[in-house]
Every structure is written in C-alpha cells, then in structure tokens.
Amino acid sequence: MNTHIEPTDFVFDDLAEGAVTKAIARYPAGKQASAVMALLDIAQRQMERLTGSAWVPRVAMDAVAQRLGIAAVRVYEMATFYTMYNTKPVGKFHLQVCTTTPCWLRGSDEVVASCKKVSGIEDFGQTSADGLFTMTEVECLGGCVNAPILQINDDYYEDLDAARTEALLNGLKSGAPLPPAGSSIGRQASAPVTNQTALLNNTKPVE
Amino acid sequence: MAKVTVDGIEVEIANGSSVLQAAEAAGKEIPRFCYHERLSVAGNCRMCLVEIEKIPKPVASCGQPVADGMVIFTDTENVRKSRRGVMEFLLINHPLDCPICDQGGECDLQDEAVSYGRDTSRYEEGKRAVAQPDWGPLVKTTMTRCIHCTRCIRFSTEIAGVPELGATMRGESMQVGTYVEKALSSELSGNLIDLCPVGALTSKPYAYTARSWELRKTDSVDVLDAVGTNIRIDARGAEVLRILPRLNDDVNEEWLGDKSRFSVDGLKRRRLDRPWLRENGKLRAASWEEVFAAVTNKIKSTTPDRIGAIAGDLVDVESMLALKEMFTSLGSPNLDCRQDGAVFDASQRGFYLFNTSIAGIEEADALLIIGSNSRHEAPVLNARIRKRWLAGNFQAGLIGVAHDLTYATTHVGAGPDAIAALLDGTHPFAEVLKAAKKPMLILGAGALARPDGAAIHAAAWKLAAQFNMMNDDWHGFNVLHHAAARTGALDIGFLPGPEGKATAQMLGGGVDILWLLGADALDTQAIGADTFVIYQGHHGDAGAARADVILPGAAYTEKDGTYVNTEGRVQQGFIAVKPPGDAREDWRILRAISAYMGHALRYDTLQELRAHLVQTYPGFALTGELRRLAGTNLTAPAGDLAAVSSAPFQPVLQNYYQTDPISRASPTMAACVAAHYPTLAEAAE
Ligand code: SF4
Ligand code: FES
Ligand code: FES
Numbered sequence: 104m105n106t107h108i109e110p111t112d113f114v115f116d117d118l119a120e121g122a123v124t125k126a127i128a129r130y131p132a133g134k135q136a137s138a139v140m141a142l143l144d145i146a147q148r149q150m151e152r153l154t155g156s157a158w159v160p161r162v163a164m165d166a167v168a169q170r171l172g173i174a175a176v177r178v179y180e181m182a183t184f185y186t187m188y189n190t191k192p193v194g195k196f197h198l199q200v201c202t203t204t205p206c207w208l209r210g211s212d213e214v215v216a217s218c219k220k221v222s223g224i225e226d227f228g229q230t231s232a233d234g235l236f237t238m239t240e241v242e243c244l245g246g247c248v249n250a251p252i253l254q255i256n257d258d259y260y261e262d263l264d265a266a267r268t269e270a271l272l273n274g275l276k277s278g279a280p281l282p283p284a285g286s287s288i289g290r291q292a293s294a295p296v297t298n299q300t301a302l303l304n305n306t307k308p309v310e
Numbered sequence: 311m312a313k314v315t316v317d318g319i320e321v322e323i324a325n326g327s328s329v330l331q332a333a334e335a336a337g338k339e340i341p342r343f344c345y346h347e348r349l350s351v352a353g354n355c356r357m358c359l360v361e362i363e364k365i366p367k368p369v370a371s372c373g374q375p376v377a378d379g380m381v382i383f384t385d386t387e388n389v390r391k392s393r394r395g396v397m398e399f400l401l402i403n404h405p406l407d408c409p410i411c412d413q414g415g416e417c418d419l420q421d422e423a424v425s426y427g428r429d430t431s432r433y434e435e436g437k438r439a440v441a442q443p444d445w446g447p448l449v450k451t452t453m454t455r456c457i458h459c460t461r462c463i464r465f466s467t468e469i470a471g472v473p474e475l476g477a478t479m480r481g482e483s484m485q486v487g488t489y490v491e492k493a494l495s496s497e498l499s500g501n502l503i504d505l506c507p508v509g510a511l512t513s514k515p516y517a518y519t520a521r522s523w524e525l526r527k528t529d530s531v532d533v534l535d536a537v538g539t540n541i542r543i544d545a546r547g548a549e550v551l552r553i554l555p556r557l558n559d560d561v562n563e564e565w566l567g568d569k570s571r572f573s574v575d576g577l578k579r580r581r582l583d584r585p586w587l588r589e590n591g592k593l594r595a596a597s598w599e600e601v602f603a604a605v606t607n608k609i610k611s612t613t614p615d616r617i618g619a620i621a622g623d624l625v626d627v628e629s630m631l632a633l634k635e636m637f638t639s640l641g642s643p644n645l646d647c648r649q650d651g652a653v654f655d656a657s658q659r660g661f662y663l664f665n666t667s668i669a670g671i672e673e674a675d676a677l678l679i680i681g682s683n684s685r686h687e688a689p690v691l692n693a694r695i696r697k698r699w700l701a702g703n704f705q706a707g708l709i710g711v712a713h714d715l716t717y718a719t720t721h722v723g724a725g726p727d728a729i730a731a732l733l734d735g736t737h738p739f740a741e742v743l744k745a746a747k748k749p750m751l752i753l754g755a756g757a758l759a760r761p762d763g764a765a766i767h768a769a770a771w772k773l774a775a776q777f778n779m780m781n782d783d784w785h786g787f788n789v790l791h792h793a794a795a796r797t798g799a800l801d802i803g804f805l806p807g808p809e810g811k812a813t814a815q816m817l818g819g820g821v822d823i824l825w826l827l828g829a830d831a832l833d834t835q836a837i838g839a840d841t842f843v844i845y846q847g848h849h850g851d852a853g854a855a856r857a858d859v860i861l862p863g864a865a866y867t868e869k870d871g872t873y874v875n876t877e878g879r880v881q882q883g884f885i886a887v888k889p890p891g892d893a894r895e896d897w898r899i900l901r902a903i904s905a906y907m908g909h910a911l912r913y914d915t916l917q918e919l920r921a922h923l924v925q926t927y928p929g930f931a932l933t934g935e936l937r938r939l940a941g942t943n944l945t946a947p948a949g950d951l952a953a954v955s956s957a958p959f960q961p962v963l964q965n966y967y968q969t970d971p972i973s974r975a976s977p978t979m980a981a982c983v984a985a986h987y988p989t990l991a992e993a994a995e
Pocket of ligand 1: 456457458459460462463486507511
C-alpha cells in the first residue's frame with residue numbers, strides 16, 4: 104500500500120479561482136454540480152503547479168464538494184472512478200504507458216522495460232526513488248495508429264522503441280524540459296510512415 | 311393506463327409503471343436485488359430479466375416502462391437461463407460463506423440461488439476480497455459480500471438524507487462505502503441492514519447471536535419515541551434478541567429509528583426484577599407482600615391531597631388508567647403525565663395531537679417547525695417530511711435551534727419572538743405560509759415544556775388560525791410528542807383534577823407520597839426530601855434511585871399494552887417475553903395493591919380492563935386506524951399570549967441515543983453516544 108501524507112487543507116489559489124468560476128458558469132443555474140470534473144482537474148493542476156505532483160488530495164475533493172454544494176462522497180466517487188485523477192501523489196513525470204493490444208503488438212513491452220530501466224521503478228503504480236517518475240499502465244489512449252504510445256503528463260510520445268524511450272527519459276532525468284510531443288520518428292501527424300500516399304497533388308478529383 | 315399481458319394474464323396499470331410492477335400486479339414474482347419500491351431505480355443487478363414480445367433480448371423489468379399492448383413473459387426457458395447467468399456472475403465474487411454469515415436464512419441472494427443457482431461452481435479463479443471498513447457501532451460491514459446493488463447508497467442519499475455512502479473506484483475495484491472511514495451519522499442507519507439483500511451489512515450488536523428460524527416473532531409497537539412505529543420483536547427463550555420494523559404505510563412505511571432498533575440490549579440490563587424497600591436509607595430486596603404493606607400503610611396514613619402520581623414516557627394506557635382510577639378512588643386529584651413540566655391546555659384532542667397525520671405530511675406544501683429537532687425526536691416522521699420536501703414545491707421554516715433536519719429549512723428565529731414576527735408579517739416566511747394551500751406547523755415538546763408553554767401553545771394556535779392551517783378538509787396544527795405514553799395519557803385525562811397539583815407542584819415537597827409510574831425524566835433532586843417515593847417501573851434509573859419502595863414492572867416487550875401515537879392512533883403491542891424475576895405487568899400490580907388497600911379496581915383481566923377503557927373513552931375502540939380531525943373547531947386553547955417570554959427554544963433531547971431508561975441501559979446506545987457525542991460520553995465517565 105502506498106502510504107503518503109495527506110495535506111490538511113486545500114484552497115483554490117487565484118489562478119485556479121478564475122478557471123473555477125469559468126467552469127461553473129458553463130452550466131445553467133442549479134446544475135453547477137456538473138462542473139465537478141472540471142474542478143477536480145483544476146485542483147489537480149493547481150497541485151502540480153504548487154507541489155510538482157499532479158494529484159487530488161482528499162481535502163481538495165472536499166473543497167470541490169463544498170464549492171458545488173454537493174455531498175463529499177459524490178466527489179470521491181468521481182475522483183476515484185476516473186483514472187486520470189490521481190488520488191495519490193505522482194512523480195513530476197507521470198509515465199502512462201499504453202499496453203492495450205495495438206500498442207502491445209507494436210512493442211509496448213519495450214517501452215515498459217525502458218521506463219523501468221531509466222526510472223528504477225519495479226512495477227506499475229510505483230514512483231521512482233527520486234520522485235521524478237510514476238509509471239502507470241493505461242488502456243488504449245486512442246493513438247493506436249502511432250503505437251506504441253507513452254503519455255507523459257498531458258502529452259503523447261509516439262512511435263517509440265526501447266532506445267528512443269530511454270533517450271527521452273534520460274533527457275528528463277538530466278533536467279531537460281519535455282520535448283515537443285508527437286511522433287519520435289518524424290512522422291507527420293498520423294500519416295503513413297512511408298510518407299503520404301493519399302491526397303497528393305497528382306490525384307485528380309473524381310469527375 | 312396501459313393494458314399489458316403478463317404470462318397470459320391481462321392487467322391494467324398506470325402509465326409510467328415498470329414492467330416489474332406490472333408483473334407484480336399480475337401476481338408474478340420477479341427476483342430482484344437492486345430494485346426497491348421506496349428507492350429510485352438503479353437497474354444494476356440484472357436479476358429481474360424478463361422477455362418482452364418484439365424485443366429480441368431479455369429486458370431488466372425494473373427499469374423498463376410499460377407500454378400499451380406489451381406482452382411480457384416472466385417464466386420462459388430463456389428468462390430462466392438469463393437469470394441463471396446473472397446469478398452465476400453475481401456469485402463469482404461473492405464468498406460462499408453462508409455458514410458463518412449472519413444473513414443466512416434471510417438472505418435474498420441465498421433464496422434466489424435456490425431457484426437460479428448452479429449446484430456446483432465453474433469458477434476456479436481467485437475471488438476478490440474487500441476490506442471491512444468500520445461504520446460505527448451499529449452496522450457491521452463485510453464488503454466482500456457486497457453485490458453492488460447500491461440500495462444502501464440510495465437509502466442514505468434519498469431517504470435518510472445523509473449522503474455519506476457511495477461507490478468509489480470502478481470495475482472489479484469498485485467499493486461501496488464512505489471512502490473516508492467514519493461512523494454512519496444517520497438516525498436511520500439500521501435500515502441499511504434490512505435493505506442490504508446480502509450479508510454485506512448486518513447488525514453489529516446482533517452478530518452471531520441467532521439464526522432467523524430460531525426466533526419467535528411478535529408484532530408490537532415501538533415506545534422509544536411517539537411515532538408508534540410498528541415493530542416485530544424477535545425473541546428466543548426469555549430473551550428479546552432484536553427488533554425489526556414492520557410495514558405500515560400510514561406510520562413508518564418500513565423504517566425504524568436506530569434507538570428503537572438497537573436499544574434491545576438495554577432490556578436485559580439494570581432491570582428491576584424484584585421489589586425493593588428502603589430501610590435506614592438503604593434499599594433492600596423485599597417480597598411483594600412487604601412492599602404492598604409498606605405502600606398501603608403509608609397511603610392510609612396520609613391525606614389524599616398529599617398523594618400524587620406522575621406517569622412516565624413509556625407507559626401503556628392500561629396501567630395509567632388503573633393508576634388514575636386507583637387515585638380517584640383514594641380521593642386524590644394530583645395526577646400528571648407531563649413529567650417534563652409542560653403545562654398547556656389539553657381540553658381538546660386537537661390541541662395536542664399531530665392532527666395532519668404522518669401520511670398527511672405528504673399533502674402539505676409548507677411547514678413551520680417550532681421548538682423541535684424532529685430528526686432526533688421522531689426520526690421516522692422526519693424522514694416523511696424529507697420525502698415531502700424531495701417531491702418539490704414545499705418549503706419548511708424552523709424556529710428554534712438551527713439543526714440540520716436533512717431537508718432545507720429557513721431559519722425564522724431562535725425563540726418565540728419569531729412567532730410574533732410571523733403573526734405580524736414582518737418576517738418574509740409569513741409570505742410562504744400565506745401563499746401555501748395546505749400549510750402545517752409542528753409544535754415540538756420542547757416548546758411546551760417551559761414556563762410559558764401554555765402561552766406558546768396558544769400563540770402557535772393563533773398562528774395556525776391566521777395562516778388558514780385549519781379548515782374543513784385540512785388540519786395543519788400539530789404537536790409532536792417524543793414520549794410514547796403522552797398522547798394516551800392525555801386522552802384518558804391523566805392530568806391534575808379539580809384543585810389537583812401538576813408535576814411542578816408535586817415536586818419540592820408538594821406531596822408526601824409521590825408515585826412514579828415509570829417516570830425517570832423528571833429532576834429527582836427536586837423531589838422534596840421528606841416525600842415518600844414509590845417507583846413502579848422496569849429499570850433501575852433515576853426514579854428507582856430516589857425511591858423508597860420499588861415495584862418491579864414490565865417493559866414494553868413484556869406486556870400487552872395499548873399506546874396512542876402522536877397522531878392519536880391507538881395501537882396495541884403484544885407480549886414477546888415474560889417480565890424478569892418477580893416483575894409483573896404494571897396494571898396487575900396496581901390491581902393487586904388496590905385490593906390490598908380495600909379499594910379493589912373493577913377489573914380482574916386485561917380484557918375487562920380494556921372493555922372498561924373503551925366504555926369510558928370510546929375513542930379507544932378504534933385500533934390501528936386513524937380518524938383524522940378536520941380543522942373546523944377553531945376554539946383556541948387557553949393561554950395568555952402576553953406571557954410568552956423571549957427565551958430561545960432549547961433542544962429537549964441532549965442526544966438522540968439515550969433518552970429513556972431502556973436506551974440509557976443499553977451498551978450499544980452508549981457506544982453510539984461515544985461515537986457521535988464524544989464530549990457527552992466523556993462527561994458521563
Ligand atoms: S452493501 Fe449491501 S446494500 Fe450496499 S451495495 Fe452492497 S449489497 Fe447492496
Ligand atoms: S492501443 Fe495504445 S493507443 Fe490504442
Ligand atoms: S432489480 Fe432490475 S436490475 Fe436489479
């Protein structure tokens with residue numbers, strides 16, 4: 104069991120406040136409870152900003168409940184249902200490795216192995232000793248065309264193999280910022296690796 | 311109305327009803343785990359599958375609305391096969407630990423498994439196991455057995471109005487619970503045990519005590535508040551083991567308050583099981599003969615106007631009538647049933663009843679509560695108010711301490727000044743009452759049990775009259791008692807006769823002999839030092855501690871008795887076990903003493919006593935049913951409006967769990983106090 108220290112209070116800071124107000128305003132009067140997902144995300148991002156770890160402590164869930172006038176347990180249900188809310192602290196870089204069939208066929212095992220190797224993490228759900236990485240197993244990220252996918256925090260790194268994963272993580276380890284997201288082999292969006300084969304200029308519109 | 315055919319039987323049913331309801335109307339039983347007629351429909355157990363013509367797949371009947379002309383099959387091979395499939399899946403993660411499960415023998419899952427389960431399991435993988443969270447002293451959790459029907463979640467959110475249960479995580483990791491471990495804070499939490507279709511939620515105090523088939527079941531009425539909740543007493547041998555609610559849509563639906571359910575262990579403790587006599591300042595065990603002689607000698611040597619009797623909160627009508635008539639024959643007018651010291655005009659039933667009736671709450675569209683924490687004083691009735699509030703178009707105002715009553719209230723004020731502000735229209739809530747078609751007010755016992763009680767009573771009546779709460783087909787003036795004996799006592803006039811003394815005058819040496827019939831809630835310190843106290847009752851509580859003579863009586867589970875609930879509904883409780891030791895039914899004790907004194911009461915059997923009761927007070931002829939009063943008699947109760955003080959209303963109950971000799975003797979209730987009122991529990995140490 105992961106033991107961690109829960110903070111004793113949570114208050115939305117000024118930056119978050121703006122986003123909270125905006126999120127709540129999106130829903131008609133009386134339906135503010137619908138903003139619960141947005142507020143949890145805002146809370147998680149505030150935690151990331153202030154502590155370097157993107158997670159939602161229980162007190163933050165309570166703050167969300169209070170803000171929306173709903174029972175705290177309704178927020179706990181939400182926050183624990185969706186895997187993208189972290190109810191435990193995570194490392195600065197949250198490595199979310201997709202291991203669903205397409206990614207697996209395309210070598211997600213290698214990505215997992217590289218993550219373990221660089222971070223020293225032994226298994227999913229753990230955080231590295233230096234607090235830099237947390238590795239989580241996730242289901243299909245919807246980027247199968249460029250499989251295998253590793254999501255780090257908000258960004259997708261695609262078309263990975265062992266070497267490129269290691270290079271990426273070693274960079275992060277040495278303090279480099281997150282490189283631009285996307286394909287690691289220079290593929291343009293999700294176009295075929297063998298370059299564009301459709302919608303070329305030479306194709307004539309069908310009469 | 312929609313016409314549907316269920317297994318060839320044609321039934322007509324209201325539009326919007328579910329297929330399951332239609333099947334029930336046709337007399338077909340549909341297995342179900344998550345569906346419950348008093349909760350919202352969740353549709354997550356899938357046990358209620360049926361086939362419907364033109365729908366290719368089996369349909370969950372609880373969530374499927376009927377349509378005209380629907381042809382429903384509840385017992386085809388396909389239906390049975392589907393249900394068997396559902397059952398097999400449910401059992402995948404359900405431990406097969408029935409032999410050590412308290413639900414065994416009264417478990418829906420077990421019962422349905424008989425019809426739809428396989429005789430052997432095909433499942434060889436590991437089963438999931440879930441931690442057992444601590445939900446406090448009442449509800450025991452074995453969440454590995456939970457089948458995720460969410461009934462408990464829906465009950466606490468919808469009925470109890472204390473949303474602390476939820477389903478966290480998802481899929482195989484889903485857990486039903488509080489997430490942050492805590493003791494359930496609802497006064498209705500025991501109902502979760504009844505609702506849980508499996509053994510995930512069971513009674514903690516009753517754990518491993520008995521199997522359901524060993525129990526002798528007796529229908530009765532609860533007396534730990536004045537709602538008159540219908541209960542079933544389960545006993546084995548000489549011991550009451552548990553109390554469960556019985557269905558009565560007019561009174562408690564199918565709910566029961568925690569105090570009423572879990573105080574049973576108090577019935578075994580601190581019992582007065584033999585007569586006692588004080589000699590040289592010390593109580594010593596005595597024989598009936600001795601105490602009869604002591605009481606008779608004392609009474610014979612005292613003038614009648616120096617003898618008084620006070621009836622307590624849990625007493626049956628029969629024994630109060632016997633005591634009253636004994637006092638009348640002795641020539642003493644000093645009787646009172648209001649040990650809380652309340653003095654108000656009780657000359658008409660309408661002045662002290664919950665006239666709207668409990669079911670009638672659902673017709674009201676505005677409510678004003680004065681000086682009551684109905685959540686503590688009558689949790690089941692309070693749940694009815696919440697039900698009304700949930701239905702919408704209903705506003706509630708509160709005068710007194712601003713409690714969380716589980717529904718939204720406008721806090722009009724803390725004391726009687728707020729009544730004045732409503733009368734002269736200066737408080738905006740007056741507009742709410744004015745606009746309402748069927749407004750009602752509830753006057754709590756706490757508002758009457760103060761020196762200006764009669765004045766407040768009159769002021770509240772005036773408020774009711776002014777806001778049209780009383781008319782030909784509506785009576786919105788209500789008194790909410792919390793003592794089960796009170797209404798019955800008022801009905802038979804257990805009140806000071808001409809020149810008679812009320813509770814306050816009997817205390818402080820106002821009488822030389824004070825007969826306490828189960829009266830423990832008065833300030834025994836205030837009884838005159840030279841007053842000879844006769845305590846007749848079943849528990850060694852405050853009254854017995856001060857007594858010079860103790861006459862051991864029977865608790866409500868140990869006698870046939872008549873009780874009148876706060877609405878004025880006459881109900882009968884039945885004996886489940888015999889009183890312990892030498893204790894006897896109270897009316898019998900009184901009958902025996904009266905004979906000893908040479909004033910024998912006119913009845914030798916309970917039947918005769920009851921016949922006499924009905925003859926003297928014909929209202930007692932009607933039991934179980936309630937004749938609602940119309941609000942046509944506008945004669946106001948006596949009370950000097952000018953005497954209203956502005957002291958704020960105080961709560962009458964210090965806590966919900968320990969309010970009477972039985973619950974005070976209950977270790978379970980003590981545990982609840984420790985869990986929910988830590989400061990009170992410490993003070994009691
Ligand atoms: S604990 Fe019982 S009532 Fe609650 S969800 Fe589980 S099975 Fe249903
Ligand atoms: S399988 Fe990995 S992104 Fe879809
Ligand atoms: S009873 Fe219909 S799905 Fe549970």
